[in-house]
Amino acid sequence: MERNDAVLEKAEQALEAYLHGQGLRCTPERNAILEAVFMTDGNFTPDMLLEEMTERQNFRVSRATVYNNLTIFEQAGLVKRLLHEGKIKYTLGWHENCNVSLVCSGCGQVTEVQNKRIDKLVHEMKLRRFQMTGYSLQIFGLCSKCSQALRRRMKQKKNRQNK
Numbered sequence: 001m002e003r004n005d006a007v008l009e010k011a012e013q014a015l016e017a018y019l020h021g022q023g024l025r026c027t028p029e030r031n032a033i034l035e036a037v038f039m040t041d042g043n044f045t046p047d048m049l050l051e052e053m054t055e056r057q058n059f060r061v062s063r064a065t066v067y068n069n070l071t072i073f074e075q076a077g078l079v080k081r082l083l084h085e086g087k088i089k090y091t092l093g094w095h096e097n098c099n100v101s102l103v104c105s106g107c108g109q110v111t112e113v114q115n116k117r118i119d120k121l122v123h124e125m126k127l128r129r130f131q132m133t134g135y136s137l138q139i140f141g142l143c144s145k146c147s148q149a150l151r152r153r154m155k156q157k158k159n160r161q162n163k
């Protein structure tokens with residue numbers, strides 16, 4: 001995925017504001033991890049991020065640092081943590097135009113969809129004494145695979161009861 005510099009810049013601003021509010025420092029390492037996050041396709045595990053940084057960007061960073069920073073990014077609203085097949089997975093917390101995430105409660109799959117009407121509504125909202133840096137909307141439900149599997153299970157259950 002091409003890096004979207006405008007989105008990254010906004011994310012950096014949001015992170016800086018968060019760190020400042022928490023009395024934490026903005027380090028080059030932190031910024032490099034944030035940049036790596038935005039280089040992913042939006043869904044990643046901490047290990048994938050570590051690989052991206054050490055192998056492709058040749059940036060030495062410890063696993064603990066990646067995990068710690070992801071926790072900070074999550075608190076700052078930049079990423080969202082999901083549990084997928086027992087593994088911790090992250091997804092971007094917000095994008096510039098693509099803000100609606102469909103989250104499958106069954107398998108944890110996240111699909112980003114665009115909705116111009118929702119986007120327009122959010123941007124037209126009058127926010128008092130508040131500067132928006134981004135937003136996210138999560139819709140929970142079941143992906144087609146999981147809803148099919150559920151229907152199959154329900155049918156089997158019914159068949160067993162009828163016997």
Ligand SMILES: [Zn+2]
Binds near residue numbers: 145
């Ligand atoms: Zn699913």
